[in-house]
Amino acid sequence: MRIHCPCCGARPVDEFTYLGDATPQRPAADAGLSAWHDYVYQRDNPRGPHHEYWQHAGGCRAWLVVHRDTATHEILEVTAAREWRARQA
Amino acid sequence: MKYSLAKLVAQTLGGHRGWTRAWRDPEPKPHYDVVIIGGGGHGLATAFYLARVHGVRNVAVLEKGYIGGGNAGRNTTIVRSNYLLEGNEPFYEFSLKLWEGLERELNFNVMMSQRGVINLFHSDAQRDAFVRRGNAMLMHGADAVLLDREQLRAMVPGIDFDNARFPVRGALMQPRGGTARHDAVVWGYARGADARGVDIIQNCEVTGIRVEDGAVTGVDTGRGFIGAGKVGMAVAGHSSRVAAMAGLRLPVESHLLQAFVTEGLKPLVDRVVTFGAGHFYISQSDKGGLVLGGDLDGYNSYAQRGNLPMVEHVMECGMAMMPMLGRLRILRHWGGVMDMSMDGSPIIDKTPVRNLFLNTGWCYGGFKATPASGWCFAHTIARGEPHALNAAYRLDRFLSGRVIDERGGGPRPNVH
Structure with a gap:
């Protein structure tokens, strides 16, 4: 698996560290137990395209959102995390 | 029958x-x-x-x-029951007791082999943690034995006891643990x-x-x-x-775990051995192949196949623990989908x-x-x-x- 870092180009996957699903939105501090439980513990865990946080820890250290198919490992799109969050808002 | x-x-x-099929193939x-x-x-x-x-x-x-x-x-x-926590250990010990009677229960040879599961430790702190785990196991009616270097040396050949980074200090063993087919x-x-x-x-x-x-x-x-x-x-x-x-x-998230089998060998490792300084475990099948594995690849996956960086990592752990493995060839390797809970x-x-x-x-x-x-x-x-x-x-x-x-x-x- 190779990830195309927007700063560094296509790099092998072992230069990157994985955080996980990028879609859960951090609730407000006073949102209540149920909202926080869902944010911390519950996952959609799809078989197919998945937005996920990766960091190019062995390279430019940028945080990325990788759109990757969990059934085939095909990488559909890589965006800087900040840009992706802005696009969601 | x-x-x-x-x-x-x-x-x-x-x-x-005259053998008949082991189970029917019914229409729902x-x-x-x-x-x-x-x-x-x-x-x-x-x-x-x-x-x-x-x-x-x-x-x-x-x-x-x-x-x-x-x-x-x-x-x-x-197969083992070497857990620490209250919610886990009684469950896994009950499971091991069912394993011990399973062949009679099922009238089927599951090749249950209680060859012992050995967890290596490499530091004083890790020894303390393993002693605590062993005591928790004993208190729940399971079995656990602390092995020193000499006892371990007599049981498992080929371990790099004086590895410069991960010297082996001893091991926690569960003699009733082992493998099944x-x-x-x-x-x-x-x-x-x-x-x-x-x-x-x-x-x-x-x-x-x-x-x-x-x-x-x-x-x-x-x-x-x-x-x-x-x-x-x-x-x-x-x-x-x-x-x-x-x-x-x-x-739950679905993750990917790889496992490996080497070419067949004469009997070499007659226990299950796990490395304490990295995630690596090894045993030998009855056909002679060494069966080994290690960490998850680390990202969500349903693909049932892994990537090469984890293959390299598992082999490095194996080489650190048992340098003789470097002379072997891997015959097969595969990946499975794990339901990783939080x-x-x-x-x-x-x-x-x-x-x-x-x-x-x-x-x-x-x-x-x-x-x-x-x-x-x-x-x-x-x-x-x-x-x-x-x-x-x-x-x-x-x-x-x-x-x-x-x-x-x-x-x-x-x-x-």
Whole structure:
């Protein structure tokens, strides 16, 4: 698996560290137990395209959102995390 | 057909032409008292104990592929009960006791081999942690022995005791731990369940779960609708997808674990040995191949195949522990999908949907749990309430704060 870092180009996957699903939105501090439980513990865990946080820890250290198919490992799109969050808002 | 030495002799004299199939291949009936989704070890064990212990015989096990073709055929066959925490150790020790009687129970040779599981330690702090774990095991009626370097040297050849970075100080051993033949376990449970009236239906993928007024009424499958009084899900790495059919969202991520087998060797490692300075374990199969594995690849995946960086990492761990492995060739390697829960412990429980039950979150420790998982899941389905042994494995424990975090890794599935 190779990830195309927007700063560094296509790099092998072992230069990157994985955080996980990028879609859960951090609730407000006073949102209540149920909202926080869902944010911390519950996952959609799809078989197919998945937005996920990766960091190019062995390279430019940028945080990325990788759109990757969990059934085939095909990488559909890589965006800087900040840009992706802005696009969601 | 009951298997015995006399039967084997008679069949040998008859040219082995009289063996019958081990279980039937029935057409699905329109309705069952209980439908189990997933014909892996856990699902088949559940059906077996439903029939044997609870007298519930109108049961179907639905398997999307064939028996032994999923994670039952993708694990590294290790059986042990060396856990620390209150919610875990009694469950796994009960499972090991069921393993010890399994061949008699099933009238099937599962090649249970109690060769001992040895966990190496490399520092004073790690020794302290292993002593604590060993004491917890002893207090729960399991067995544990602390080995010093000389005892260990006599048991396992080839370990690099004086590795500059990870010198081996000793080991915690569970003598009753060992290995069992993974295929034989599912075949044995399938045969035993079938003999008690359970229908085992292969090539029958569940495509939907029907819920009316908050209660499950049956499942849609590739072979039509099958009605059910109760439905149990035991689908390992695919739990999130199947649970979503009933509108449930789970505290689970699907991850990828690779395993490896070397070319066949003369007997070399006659125990199960795990490295303490990295995630690596090794045993030798009866065919002579060394069976080894290590960490998850670390990212969500349903692909059933891994990537090369983890292959390199596992081999590096192996070389650090047993440098002689460098002379061997890897013959086969594969990947399986693990249902990684958020605290590293499983879930065997009711769900918010009435008459729908859930068995998931086995991470990469499901094989050893097969008998107790089936036993407890059968109890939970038959009685509608968990057994004392799986009382801690609740679906709502993340909300109530009663997580069972054996590793202390926090809510990160890829670190457990």
